[in-house]
Amino acid sequence: MPQTGTRDGLTTAQVAERVAAGRANIQTQPSSRSVGDILRENIFTLFNGILTACFVAVVLLGDLRDGFFFGIVVVNALIGIVQEYRAKRVLDRAALLAAPHSRVRRDGEVVTVALEDVVIDDLLVLRPGDQVPADAVVLESTGLSLDESMLTGESDPTFKDADAPLLSGSHVVTGTGLAIVTAVGSDSYASKLTSEIRKHSLVRSELREATNRILVYLSWVLGPLILITLVGRVLTYGGFSEVFVDDRWRRALLDAVAAVVGMIPEGLVLLTSLAFGVAAIQLATRKVLVQELAAVEVLARVDVLCLDKTGTLTTGELALHGTEVAGDGHDLAETALAAFGSDEAGNATSGILGSHFRSDRFRVSRRIPFSSATKYSALAMVVDGEESSWVLGAPERVLERHPKALARATELAATGLRTLALARAVDPLPTDVHVPLTGTRVEPCLLVLLAETVRPEARDTLRYFREQAVRVVVMSGDSPVTVAAIARDLRLEGDTVDASTLTTDEALADALETASVLGRVSPDQKRAAVRLLQERGRTVAMTGDGVNDAMAVKDADLGIAMGTGTAATKAVSRVVLLDDRFDRLPDVLAFGRRVIANVERVSNIFLAKTTYGILLALVSAVVLWPFPFLPRQLTLVSTLAIGIPSFFLALAPNKRIYTPGVLGRVLRYSVPTGLIAGVTAIAAYAPLYASIPLHEARSVTTVALFCVSLWILCVLTRPLTGVRWLLLAAVAAAFVLVCVIPFTASFFEMHVSLDGALAWGVAVGAVGAAGVELFYRFAKRRGLVFDRL
Numbered sequence: 152m153p154q155t156g157t158r159d160g161l162t163t164a165q166v167a168e169r170v171a172a173g174r175a176n177i178q179t180q181p182s183s184r185s186v187g188d189i190l191r192e193n194i195f196t197l198f199n200g201i202l203t204a205c206f207v208a209v210v211l212l213g214d215l216r217d218g219f220f221f222g223i224v225v226v227n228a229l230i231g232i233v234q235e236y237r238a239k240r241v242l243d244r245a246a247l248l249a250a251p252h253s254r255v256r257r258d259g260e261v262v263t264v265a266l267e268d269v270v271i272d273d274l275l276v277l278r279p280g281d282q283v284p285a286d287a288v289v290l291e292s293t294g295l296s297l298d299e300s301m302l303t304g305e306s307d308p309t310f311k312d313a314d315a316p317l318l319s320g321s322h323v324v325t326g327t328g329l330a331i332v333t334a335v336g337s338d339s340y341a342s343k344l345t346s347e348i349r350k351h352s353l354v355r356s357e358l359r360e361a362t363n364r365i366l367v368y369l370s371w372v373l374g375p376l377i378l379i380t381l382v383g384r385v386l387t388y389g390g391f392s393e394v395f396v397d398d399r400w401r402r403a404l405l406d407a408v409a410a411v412v413g414m415i416p417e418g419l420v421l422l423t424s425l426a427f428g429v430a431a432i433q434l435a436t437r438k439v440l441v442q443e444l445a446a447v448e449v450l451a452r453v454d455v456l457c458l459d460k461t462g463t464l465t466t467g468e469l470a471l472h473g474t475e476v477a478g479d480g481h482d483l484a485e486t487a488l489a490a491f492g493s494d495e496a497g498n499a500t501s502g503i504l505g506s507h508f509r510s511d512r513f514r515v516s517r518r519i520p521f522s523s524a525t526k527y528s529a530l531a532m533v534v535d536g537e538e539s540s541w542v543l544g545a546p547e548r549v550l551e552r553h554p555k556a557l558a559r560a561t562e563l564a565a566t567g568l569r570t571l572a573l574a575r576a577v578d579p580l581p582t583d584v585h586v587p588l589t590g591t592r593v594e595p596c597l598l599v600l601l602a603e604t605v606r607p608e609a610r611d612t613l614r615y616f617r618e619q620a621v622r623v624v625v626m627s628g629d630s631p632v633t634v635a636a637i638a639r640d641l642r643l644e645g646d647t648v649d650a651s652t653l654t655t656d657e658a659l660a661d662a663l664e665t666a667s668v669l670g671r672v673s674p675d676q677k678r679a680a681v682r683l684l685q686e687r688g689r690t691v692a693m694t695g696d697g698v699n700d701a702m703a704v705k706d707a708d709l710g711i712a713m714g715t716g717t718a719a720t721k722a723v724s725r726v727v728l729l730d731d732r733f734d735r736l737p738d739v740l741a742f743g744r745r746v747i748a749n750v751e752r753v754s755n756i757f758l759a760k761t762t763y764g765i766l767l768a769l770v771s772a773v774v775l776w777p778f779p780f781l782p783r784q785l786t787l788v789s790t791l792a793i794g795i796p797s798f799f800l801a802l803a804p805n806k807r808i809y810t811p812g813v814l815g816r817v818l819r820y821s822v823p824t825g826l827i828a829g830v831t832a833i834a835a836y837a838p839l840y841a842s843i844p845l846h847e848a849r850s851v852t853t854v855a856l857f858c859v860s861l862w863i864l865c866v867l868t869r870p871l872t873g874v875r876w877l878l879l880a881a882v883a884a885a886f887v888l889v890c891v892i893p894f895t896a897s898f899f900e901m902h903v904s905l906d907g908a909l910a911w912g913v914a915v916g917a918v919g920a921a922g923v924e925l926f927y928r929f930a931k932r933r934g935l936v937f938d939r940l
Contacts, residue, residue: 158290158329160256160274169270176269176285176335189236193228193421201373202415205408209782212401216783216898224417253284256329261495273332277323279498279520280701282722286338287317287330294326294520298702322701322722326520327494356445357452358750361814362423365416365758373414376768380410383772406778410771413764413785416757418794422801423750429802430742437738438714438730446725449709450736451743451809452690456616457681457703459695460627460634463713463733464641465603469499471507472568472602477556478595481575483534486510487541488573488599490532494518500571503601519580523628524673525587529580540576545630545671546598547651548588549574556595567636569601569629603637608734610641615737620808624667626650626677626703631670638668650676659683677703694733695720711736741806748805751813752867753797755821759863760793762825763832763856770833777845779836784853787889787899791882792860799878800868820930824866824923828859831919835912843908850902851912857886858916862923 161169169175206221252263254276261276266284269275275287277295289295289311296308299321308324311317317330384403393399427448431441441447458464481487490513492505498521513532521528527544542549546560549572556572564570574593581591616623623643627634635647645667653659659676660683662669669680677693681703684691693700693707696716704710705723712724713731721727728735764785771778835855839848861883868875889895890903903909 158256158274159259161270161272162258165272166257166270169272174271174335175267176332177267186236189232193232196420199224199228199417201377201411202417205411205782208404208408212405216900228421254278254281269332269335271332271335275330275332276495277328277330279323279325279327280716280720281323283317283319283321283323283330285319285332285336286334287319287332289313289315289317289328289330291329292326293328293518294522295323295328296325297321298324325522325524327518356448357811357813358423358448358747359445361754361817362420362750364814365754365817366420369414369416369761372765376414376765377407377411379772380407380768383768383775384410384778387771387775387777402777405781406771409778409780409782409785410764410768412782413767413780414761415764416761418797419754419757422753422797425798426746426750426801430746434735434739434742437735438728438732439735439739440727440729441725442727443725446709447739447743448746449690449725449743450692450739451747452811453621453692453709453740455622455624455684455689455691456736457624457626457677457684457691457693457707459700460625460629460637461603461696463606463694463696464609464625464637465605466731469503469569469601469603471503472600474600475559475563475598476596477550477559477572477598478553478574481594481596483539483575484573484596486513486534487530487532487539487575488543488597489513490515490530490541491528491543494520500601504599517580524675526628526671527588529576529588531580540580542574542576542580542588542591542593543571543599544588546570546572547630547671549593550595551589552592553595556598560598561630561632563598563600564630564633565636567603567633567640569603569633571599571601573597573599605637605640606733608732612734612736613641613643616740619740621740622667624663624669624680626669626672626680628672629670631668634668634670643667656683674700674702678706681706694736696731744807744809745803745805747809747813748807749801749803751817752805753801754813754817755824755867756793756797756864758817758821759825759828760789760860762822763829766826766829767832770829776836776840779832779840779852780849780856781900783899784849784901787886787901788853788857788860791886792857792864796864796868796878796882820927823926823930824863827919827922827926828856828863831859831915831922832856834919835915839908839911844902846900847902847908850900851908853901854890854903854909854912855916855919858913859919859923861886862920866923866927 202221202224206224209215209221252265253269254261254263255269256262256274256276266282269284273285274290275283277283283297290313292312292315295311297311297317299309299318311328316333384407387406388399388403427445430447434441434447485508488504489508489510492501492503492508493513493515494501494505500521513534515530515532516538517531519527519529521544525544526548527542529540529542531538531540546557546564550557550560560570560572573596575596577592577594578590581588613623625634625638625643631647631649638645638647646662646665647668647670648662648666649671650659650662650669650673651671653662653676656679659679663680663683669676672680677700681691681693685708690709691707692709692711693704694711694713695701695704696713700716701720701723704712704720709726710720710724711726711728712720714721714727714729715731716727726739767779770776832852832855836848836852839851842848861879864882865871865879868879871879889899890901896902903912
């Protein structure tokens with residue numbers, strides 16, 4: 152225990168002594184992936200392993216030119232490592248801005264400190280929304296209840312009386328209290344805080360699921376295919392009895408390497424990660440912290456956006472607009488307001504009252520803290536030896552038996568003012584601090600009027616989501632008429648419903664069909680609303696900043712917290728708006744749509760290559776042909792028609808509205824076009840390999856494959872803007888230069904001349920390109936692919 156008076160907290164000297172002794176709450180949980188994880192996930196992959204084995208085989212053959220494909224592996228890994236490390240640094244810096252803080256009492260004063268600056272024996276000052284930074288024991292409780300669901304799995308709040316233990320990682324739901332820190336750092340749950348809080352689930356990413364399924368499918372078929380390829384190569388060059396007689400084993404091994412290289416979509420995972428990482432970095436520069444990279448994608452899939460009014464549509468900054476006498480008034484009314492404002496662990500309303508109403512006449516003997524469920528707070532105070540009880544809260548709860556005063560409060564709330572009712576309790580206050588006020592008689596005294604400032608950007612942001620077919624539903628604990636007034640000012644269309652009258656899930660579900668504004672929403676109703684919308688197949692985003700929003704934010708498909716929100720809300724959110732700018736959300740939507748649309752685009756290119764690689768490997772193994780390409784020739788086509796263009800396309804602007812079914816669309820387009828490309832290469836190679844030198848036949852086949860691959864790229868870059876035409880022209884020109892410049896032609900073994908064989912290759916390539924175009928138009932008419940990929 153502290154050596155000074157317990158309720159004064161530690162002294163500055165005592166804090167310094169504990170820090171020097173290593174008894175501070177230093178956290179070891181990183182805010183992003185470690186460098187080791189980044190290196191491991193970019194280097195030790197299945198595809199890298201297979202291609203590395205192929206490279207070793209090429210090294211054994213002695214001609215490193217056929218190992219050119221390994222340069223792509225190295226470049227892919229380096230780009231992935233550098234990009235993810237950049238994202239890590241940006242996100243780590245941004246995470247500092249969203250890091251939770253704690254209030255402690257030191258030298259008799261309440262101060263705010265970073266979570267890691269809490270020391271053993273510190274006196275924590277707890278109020279709703281606070282995160283418990285370290286294990287502690289309750290010293291004083293005023294209706295204190297905590298959400299420990301992240302640690303214990305128990306969803307209901309747990310009430311804490313004096314001497315009750317508190318676990319780090321839990322959050323204050325209601326009430327206030329003081330607690331003494333008993334364990335910090337690795338000795339408490341604090342070191343596991345971030346992982347425990349976010350452990351409940353990962354963001355559901357359709358792109359991640361689609362990519363993972365593709366990788367699983369390929370991992371199943373690659374083993375048998377590689378075995379078939381190896382056996383086919385051996386049989387092509389005379390069987391096991393003759394393949395090792397001369398250098399035929401070298402040719403067989405080289406053919407096998409070329410076949411395997413053609414089947415590997417080596418850049419697919421890289422470009423998916425790259426698209427997510429770049430989007431996260433760009434959003435961080437706009438003061439948007441993405442706490443999980445895949446969350447960038449999710450807002451692009453959202454079709455219902457649930458908003459809390461305070462702190463989201465409004466600035467969250469309240470100002471005292473004035474007071475109005477209700478009923479007969481009372482000469483102690485302003486003293487009571489001063490008493491409500493004297494609670495140093497109170498909420499924002501308490502702080503406003505404390506700055507406007509001051510008195511030294513009273514002594515508070517009991518407090519009932521505000522609860523978003525009961526919608527009121529109360530206290531008993533002694534003035535000049537006489538005790539009186541007071542209630543402050545929502546007019547419809549406090550003034551339920553006083554229709555005239557309630558009507559006036561409703562009239563004021565309809566103007567957009569936040570209206571609270573102050574009343575003197577005639578009957579004793581409830582003994583249970585978490586029961587409604589019903590049954591307690593009160594006398595109306597004052598109406599307290601608070602003004603909120605609507606965010607200047609809110610109207611344009613709401614209009615943007617309306618234009619993007621995203622439904623907006625405002626859920627607020629305030630009076631429905633107050634919220635409706637603000638909604639009208641923001642031109643938000645739809646019904647307004649008093650959620651306090653909705654007593655069943657069925658009634659809430661019916662209201663959600665038409666309502667765009669729900670007032671007097673309880674925290675449980677917010678969670679229920681999210682669940683009901685999800686059960687109807689909607690993808691739900693939930694924004695908020697208060698503790699009453701935290702559970703709904705956690706349950707939503709995408710939780711979005713304000714930077715000045717409570718620690719509870721930020722901890723369970725996927726996205727944090729660090730500067731509280733609601734108008735940042737369109738940026739998140741735009742980047743999410745770009746990621747989804749562009750990754751779908753480039754996935755088509757990579758899987759088309761995998762498809763024709765598998766077809767060529769199987770056909771050449773069955774008919775016992777020498778493989779139609781050298782490894783370096785396939786690398787040339789892959790680099791120019793796939794790798795380089797995909798890098799630019801993955802990061803290009805794209806505003807296409809999300810439609811489910813990414814994996815299905817990718818397979819429906821990439822497999823047929825890959826088969827067309829494979830058939831084109833086979834048709835070009837079949838009549839040539841036995842009639843002209845093998846190296847010339849392979850060169851002509853490479854030309855044919857490039858022609859059809861270029862057209863696959865052409866289709867996927869549509870609409871063809873000037874920049875995209877330039878990209879296609881640059882790729883085509885680069886291939887021509889490789890064929891005509893002696894050094895590059897020799898390096899890639901491109902032996903072509905203006906003769907009938909080349910004309911045949913170009914003609915077959917053109918027919919293949921026409922086949923791709925015809926299939927695309929057919930698929931577009933049947934709705935199998937997007938008009939604009």
